[in-house]
Amino acid sequence: MAILGAGVMGEALLAGILQARPASGLLVGEKRADRAAELTERYGVEVVGNAEAVKRAGTVLLVVKPQDVGPLLDEVAASARQGQLFVSLAAGITTAFIEARLPDGVAVVRAMPNTPALVGEGMAAISPGTHSGEEQLSEAEELLRSTGRVVRVAEKQQDAVTAISGSGPAYVFYVVEAMIEAGVHLGLPRPTATELVVQTLSGSAKLLRETGEHPTVLRERVTSPGGTTAAALRRLDDGKVRADFLAAAEAARDRSRALSSGEPA
Ligand SMILES: NC(=O)C1=CN([C@@H]2O[C@H](COP(=O)(O)OP(=O)(O)OC[C@H]3O[C@@H](n4cnc5c(N)ncnc54)[C@H](O)[C@@H]3O)[C@@H](O)[C@H]2O)C=CC1
Numbered sequence: 001m002a003i004l005g006a007g008v009m010g011e012a013l014l015a016g017i018l019q020a021r022p023a024s025g026l027l028v029g030e031k032r033a034d035r036a037a038e039l040t041e042r043y044g045v046e047v048v049g050n051a052e053a054v055k056r057a058g059t060v061l062l063v064v065k066p067q068d069v070g071p072l073l074d075e076v077a078a079s080a081r082q083g084q085l086f087v088s089l090a091a092g093i094t095t096a097f098i099e100a101r102l103p104d105g106v107a108v109v110r111a112m113p114n115t116p117a118l119v120g121e122g123m124a125a126i127s128p129g130t131h132s133g134e135e136q137l138s139e140a141e142e143l144l145r146s147t148g149r150v151v152r153v154a155e156k157q158q159d160a161v162t163a164i165s166g167s168g169p170a171y172v173f174y175v176v177e178a179m180i181e182a183g184v185h186l187g188l189p190r191p192t193a194t195e196l197v198v199q200t201l202s203g204s205a206k207l208l209r210e211t212g213e214h215p216t217v218l219r220e221r222v223t224s225p226g227g228t229t230a231a232a233l234r235r236l237d238d239g240k241v242r243a244d245f246l247a248a249a250e251a252a253r254d255r256s257r258a259l260s261s262g263e264p265a
């Protein structure tokens with residue numbers, strides 16, 4: 001297996017995969033020499049040139065920025081062959097774009113992961129390209145399962161997935177930052193505010209997952225009649241926070257679509 005591009009997401013994937021299988025047999029292609037050295041030291045993986053990685057691997061994971069996928073495929077296409085599986089994690093890049101740049105019969109799966117993969121709590125969605133069947137989808141699924149949960153979606157839904165779970169951790173951290181600042185504003189020491197918010201987030205996520213209750217029900221349980229939560233939620237509604245989340249997700253989806261047409265950063 002080869003991972004091409006070992007930045008934030010490439011490392012998250014690498015870390016997850018290494019929990020399920022040994023470093024031997026895992027190849028990494030990484031442009032930045034300092035980063036490559038860091039990964040070899042941290043994980044004991046072999047870093048080689050992209051073309052060599054593709055020649056030696058059965059499965060190739062593309063984890064470079066969307067704008068770098070085209071040039072990378074041009075670099076490795078001559079080393080690719082029928083029967084290989086390419087899994088792309090790049091936002092907005094379609095399986096058709098990748099298939100057009102590789103030899104006929106190379107299977108392509110598009111995946112959208114997220115960074116909690118680094119701690120085994122990732123959420124990834126996968127979609128098959130033209131030459132991918134159950135075998136290739138299962139392989140991609142198994143691979144990503146070493147970093148968290150995996151669902152299958154139609155490729156046309158991947159821009160929406162990107163906007164919700166791909167970018168989603170950033171929205172959550174944004175809310176966390178705002179809540180910590182609010183605690184500090186109300187006079188709490190920063191470490192106390194941070195502990196309160198992080199545990200509230202993690203406990204609420206666990207409550208959602210373990211009870212399977214609808215979020216509205218869980219929110220109503222916190223909201224005592226005429227109480228503190230009702231007062232706070234009224235202000236959030238005044239601020240149109242719910243509508244803003246919708247608009248933010250639309251902006252992310254539109255950006256994902258634009259990336260597929262090669263629009264620059
Ligand atoms: N960061 C995130 O939360 C998520 C990222 N993604 C996707 O993952 C991909 C990578 O994103 P990040 O890891 O955040 O970016 P990054 O910039 O941290 O990592 C990209 C890495 O690729 C390397 N690289 C660039 N060109 C290369 C080449 N030709 N050969 C070998 N290595 C090369 C860079 O040196 C860098 O280390 C993007 O396509 C992004 O859309 C998908 C889901 C979530």
Ligand SMILES: O=C(O)[C@@H]1CCC=N1
Pocket residue numbers: 091162166167
């Ligand atoms: O911001 C981005 O473009 C990538 C894709 C999803 C999360 N990070």
